Amino acid sequence: MIAYELMILYRLMPKPELRTALKRTSETIFQKGGIIRKLENLGTRDLPFKISVHGVVYNKADYFLFEFNAPPSSIASLFDEYIRDVDVVRRRLYKKTEPVGFECTLDNEMKPPPYRNDVLNLIEQAKSQQGKPKFEYNTNLDHYPFQK
Template identity: 35%
Template sequence: MPGFELIFITRRLNRTDLKSCLKRTGELILNSNGILRKIENLGTRGLPHKISSKIPGQKAQTTGNYFVYHLDVPPLLINEIHKSVRMDTDIMKVHFTEKTNKVADDYVCTLDDEHKPPMLRPSVQSLFRQNEERLRKSKKVISRDNE
């Protein structure tokens, strides 16, 4: 199956609604016999222009959450997935692009770790351990110099 990127912008949502929107989109891909390789959160950004809401009575959106899904799906299902994602009221814009290079097969998704507070993330904890080790080594050097 060829690789694609699904790029989409969601409305500004609270954490639980955003999580359910991302889960719905991911499940749609998986139910279409696709493989979801990676999810990238590009953050909350201002939109280049106001986008009117699909929900009647809501004001136009000026900011949104940007996401990229790296996926492998049969090319015949791209239009079906695109139509289904566009029907979601939480998603404002959707775009598919074909990838020229694929995500490595040994890539590990760390989305759950990224949602943790910084002090609980393994990457931050390893930085603290590295810093403590560096400080211990520098104290040994200082104590040798003082002797």
């Protein structure tokens, strides 16, 4: 199963109502064959702009982040259910990607330039290209063809 992140914004509600909305959201994920890995409450925040959903304008919302695994065939129906939910102000679903690993080269970067591996490679590349013919501007024309 593929890992997904669901960023969901709920309208401002009392805690018991918010709890039932969260249960409803998580039960839909379970019904579609998903497994919730993490639920994170990001708090109540102002929205960056006014959002009008189901005939009501919202300025603030409760932010929640769900990380879950689910089969790709169930994502469309899952997203469809959240569109119809009255408590949901906004929802965004992203496929979670693995972070790209990189090697720290700080000790190599702290060396003086003549001792760095990438500079040494550039010097070797320049030495190997010294014997090649260079471009010559003489085209055997006695005039410049692009003059007016």
